[in-house]
Amino acid sequence: MKAYDGYLIDLDGTMYLGKERIEAAPGFIQRLKDAGKKHLFVTNNSTRTQEQVAAKLRQMDIAAEPEDVFTTSMATAAFIREHNPASRVFAIGEEGLFDALEKEELTLAEENCDYVVIGLDTSITYEKLAKACLLVRAGAKFLSTNSDRALPTDAGLMPGNGAITAVISVSTGIEPTFIGKPENIMMEQARKLLDLNKEQVLMVGDNYLTDITAGIRAGMDTLMVCTGFTRREELPFLDPKPTYTIDTLTEWEFK
């Protein structure tokens, strides 16, 4: 095992499973802090603010401050601001997305928009989707916080943001730029926030298709923990493989 200075850590499947804490999570974060490592929690959940995510982690006795959390909504807002801080943005989403857009001081609008941004919105309506289609057809840049097709819940697999985004891409024939894992945009922003080179950072997650693929695309080493989506039995079929694969975070030693 190499020594890493910074860790990017997934949440669902890695720190908790839905509402249940993963037993090894609090100890992993404590040992990481004791070892003096930098870290960020990186999540494709666009609906919650960084404060809400940190509060959920603390309720599970996992140490977390708001500034330790980097959501795909924050990455999306930062991406827009980086390109043009005067952008007018039409957004579909929940509190986490609107909070992130406001913190980057972007202008929310419903016409003459530079960007259309789609995040998960369980109050979606035909009118919102229609407005997004008209604006994308009129030339607004089309962003989506993440391409997740399904959302695991107690009731089963619900439509994810990638599925809702498809209404607009299928109707207009224009594909969005996805920001979240496994895309590189969010990962590169997270790495810059850690102020480290990619060789110094380890990406930690349970999902090969999002977390580990995101790390690989970003040129980082990856640690897959088999407490969530991807099972150890799948390992022989994965190519390229994660740098490390463990059954539980207690196995990981910080060097």
Next chain:
Amino acid sequence: MKAYDGYLIDLDGTMYLGKERIEAAPGFIQRLKDAGKKHLFVTNNSTRTQEQVAAKLRQMDIAAEPEDVFTTSMATAAFIREHNPASRVFAIGEEGLFDALEKEELTLAEENCDYVVIGLDTSITYEKLAKACLLVRAGAKFLSTNSDRALPTDAGLMPGNGAITAVISVSTGIEPTFIGKPENIMMEQARKLLDLNKEQVLMVGDNYLTDITAGIRAGMDTLMVCTGFTRREELPFLDPKPTYTIDTLTEWEFK
């Protein structure tokens, strides 16, 4: 020109454009009736009942009885009944779809469903889409009234039923069976309602991608009228070509 005994006739772009009657439409239908030809109006609009469609035509002085109208919702309901009249159906749609399912005496349900049916619904919600996803994942057969990606309106191109249907196909990875034009299911049902062989029927419409392609796939001769979607300038690039192409329905002589 061959003599045809029956005509399948598209509505939007052929009989009217949105709320505006196409000038040649009333005379075309009158001459068709005077010549003793059979006909059906075939429409991918799933939201209206056959009575509502006939009333709209009559308001434009186009002769029409409810039984002259065959909607994709009616075709969908007939398709389900043909396979199993005891089917339990979860439907997303508007009055036209629910009316058609009721007329075929199918059972509307929200669990243990044999079919999930998607028709255009401008009151769509995340809950309805989630329910459809869960039922399709649980094994319900997945139907969609039509694959139209966009819906022309005065305000611009709105999301069509094919775009809304994509939420479920993208989320579940399962593709629907589309019923309406250009698919063959609706055309074959319409032909049977006319009680004619395909050689005796002419498909009339303005849209090469839906109407004319539907006719070609059904093995029928086709008449493209350039009063709607497809422009005459596109004709050299179409393959296979419509059997006949005219600028207005007044040019057509009934033999």
